[in-house]
Amino acid sequence: MNNIQTNPRRAAVHLLTRVLQKHQLLEEILNPVLKDLSPRDRSLSRALASTTLRHLGVIDGLIDKMLDRPLSEKIFEIRHILRIGIAQILFLNIPSHAAVHDTVELVPEKSKYRGMVNALLRRTDRQGAKLLHQMDVPKHNTPPWLWENWVAHYGDETAHEIAAANMTEAELDISVKGDPQKWAKLLDADILANGSLRRPAASDITSLPGFSDGEWWVQDAAASIPAALFGNVEGKTILDCCAAPGGKTAQLAASGAKVIALDRSKGRMKRLADNMNRLQLTVDIQVGEAENYSPEQKLDGILLDAPCSSTGTLRRHPDVAYLKSPADIEKLGSLQMRLLDAASKQLTPDAILVYSVCSLQAEEGEHQVDNLLKRDSSLKRQPVNAAEIGGLSEVINAKGDIRCLPQHLGGMDGFFAARLVKLSGS
Structure with missing residues (x-):
């Protein structure tokens, strides 16, 4: 089986295990789990884990639709492998053939689940988008207790808007000590109505202009x-x-x-x-x-x-x-x-x-x-x-x-x- 230290997909499965089985915060386990990966592989592994979690409800819904019977709770690692495979095919810009091949490789060759994983991922490539259209995606991606709470307080329409917005990855918002016009230009950012700056997320914020000089902070x-x-x-x-x-x-x-x-x-x-x-x-x-x-x-x-x-x-x-x-x-x-x-x-x-x-x-x-x-x-x-x-x-x-x-x-x-x-x- 591929080693966590050298395989970003294996590392992503490990991240999901620690979040969903051990109830650990993703942000707190990223560095210890990914520390031996290259910067490129760290980015991939993090994207795989966070994207899977962001779309977990519909991913699990698709798995359940495509299986004749539910997966046993005991084989959570196989479910995590399926999850990151589906996330790659439907939500990340990764070629399907690479997503299927590299994800199936996470399953041991002699495992009875290897063929099932391969078949489900190939079916996802063929039918996944169509199956998604049949689902109430915002609702599916929200745990039932949260959904019911939001509907009770905000109403169904606003709850859908909240859940839909939660499926989009946040950009980088910045507070500056002064001269927002200057820093908006230097950081290639927009100035929001409240005075915050907004720009695309960066993999290394410390390399952006003004960070080391203490001119701004992320907020x-x-x-x-x-x-x-x-x-x-x-x-x-x-x-x-x-x-x-x-x-x-x-x-x-x-x-x-x-x-x-x-x-x-x-x-x-x-x-x-x-x-x-x-x-x-x-x-x-x-x-x-x-x-x-x-x-x-x-x-x-x-x-x-x-x-x-x-x-x-x-x-x-x-x-x-x-x-x-x-x-x-x-x-x-x-x-x-x-x-x-x-x-x-x-x-x-x-x-x-x-x-x-x-x-x-x-x-x-x-x-x-x-x-x-x-x-x-x-x-x-x-x-x-x-x-x-x-x-x-x-x-x-x-x-x-x-x-x-x-x-x-x-x-x-x-x-x-x-x-x-x-x-x-x-």
Whole structure:
């Protein structure tokens, strides 16, 4: 059997096994699994794994349609081999003969499944596109619990739009310290309505102009909105809770704020410190629990970008759809509630709290804020005006909160953010 260290397709099968059987995040296992492959093979292996995960629902649907009886759960590796083979034929620009031959070679010659894999991949080449047209592709590519949740909150039409947008790979969004026109030209990027730059994804961002000089950082356009809700932060003291890896920290510091970056993870804060050093930004970095944090100085605002299910990031992290469950939403919801209550206690009168999550789940966004305002009369919602965020009225909901969807702005993370103010006399 081909070795992981020398075969990108074998490595992709191994990546799928670690994601789907061992429930590990794809982003965290890429380097250890692919470290011995050439740069070209690393790119292929990553594309195979991420594309398969992005289209996993329809790929499995096709496998089930073409088989007389279901594959045993015990032979998950054969299913993974079939999955990456189908992904190559239908979703990647790889010649079918090469995709079939090189994928079948992953199955041992004496295996009873080798002929079946060969036959299914050849049938996919002949009939796969036609079979796809018979399927509700966006729905098939969304785990049932997620689909039902989105339909219940957004309606069937918007749920289809969300799921369809999640099947497209994200481009590279960038936040710059200044002079966006200059950097748009140098980076061959477009300037979005909110001021972010967008360009095609790059295999090595460190080689792009301005990276080593600390002129910009990677940040999805949606992720740049919460920090903008503080308005002019020049000279103001802002606590950035759960700050790592530091995109919003950098945004606030680059705008002139005195930022206290707080996070519980020493490892993640090391990464934040490295990012701030590259960007040449001065930040007060502290490691600690946000629930128990007591500021030593008056805060003008708190940015709570809370831990969440990350279901808004499926364009970039398709594995998340298969690593999260309703139980995770409930557990995270309890943590988010505690963090919100703790943040409210740290605010002085007239200070602003911005709460955000990169989640499409209302339980982590809209419902959290509604419930907070019911139990905490010291806070009041401060609705967002479209002019504050580059005129992006489509991302503002009826209550004045931010609700970004993956189909907005030509593609962005699903994000929720609300701005709250501490009432005087509280």
